[in-house]
C-alpha cells in the first residue's frame with residue numbers, strides 16, 4: 001500500500017512566506033496517508049448515523065445529570081427539581097427538534113419548516129466535532145466523516161436556498177490544483193493559464209469566462225478570508241481537501257457555502273483533481289434562479305487578483 005508522508009515545515013522555510021494563520025495543506029503535516037484517503041466518496045449516511053448517536057448520548061447524559069443533582073436540589077427546595085427538570089427537558093427537546101428538522105431538510109433538500117429558522121450552524125458544528133470523536137473510537141477517519149459532513153452541509157445549503165436577486169459567486173480553489181510543474185502565475189490571475197490541459201485550472205478559466213464569477217486560487221486561510229471580505233459574495237463554492245473545507249464551512253457560516261472535496265492521486269497538496277461535473281452542477285444550482293442576470297454581474301468592480309505569496 002502506498003504511503004505518503006507530508007514533511008513538517010521548518011521555521012526556516014516558514015519564515016520565507018508571508019505570515020499566514022493557516023497555510024492550505026498545513027493540516028496534513030506529519031501525517032501518513034493511505035490510498036483510502038486519496039479519493040473519498042462518502043454519502044450523508046455516515047455523518048447522519050454518527051450524529052444521531054451523538055444526540056442519543058447527549059439526551060442520556062442530560063437525564064443522568066438531572067438524576068445526580070435531583071437529591072441536592074430537593075435539599076434546597078421541593079420545587080427546584082421540577083423547575084430544573086422542566087428546563088433540562090426543554091433544552092433537550094430544543095436540540096432534538098433542531099437536529100431532527102435539519103436532518104429532514106438535508107434528506108429531502110427542502111426547507112421543511114420554512115417559517116422557522118431551523119438552520120443552526122453552531123449546533124451542527126458541535127455535533128460534527130462530537131461525531132469525529134465517536135468515529136475515532138470506531139476507527140473511522142476524520143476525512144471520511146468530514147466528506148460525509150460536507151455532503152450533509154451541501155444538502156442543507158440546497159434546502160435553505162434563498163433566491164437571490166443579484167448573485168455574487170466566489171469560487172475558491174486550492175493552489176495544489178495547479179499542475180506542480182506549471183510556471184504560469186495563476187494565483188495572480190487565472191487568465192494567466194495557457195490552457196495546456198494538464199490540470200483543471202483551464203476548465204475553471206473557461207467557466208469563469210462563461211459564468212463571470214469571481215475566482216481565487218488561495219494559498220492560505222488568510223488569503224481566502226481576505227477575498228471573501230473584498231468580494232462580499234452571496235455564495236462561495238470551495239474546492240479543497242475535507243479538512244480545509246470543514247474549517248472553511250465553520251469560518252463562513254454567515255455566507256451560503258457549497259463545498260466540493262478534491263482527490264489526491266499523488267498525496268495531499270500535489271496535483272490534486274476535482275470532479276468537474278460536480279462543479280458544473282453546483283454552478284448551475286447557484287445560478288438556477290438568476291440565469292437572466294448572471295452574465296450582467298459586473299465582476300470588474302472588485303479587484304479579484306489574489307495577493308502574490310513571496
Ligand code: SF4
Pocket residue numbers: 178179182183184186193194195196197198199200201202
Ligand atoms: S492548464 Fe493552465 S495552469 Fe494547468 S498546467 Fe496548463 S497552463 Fe498551467
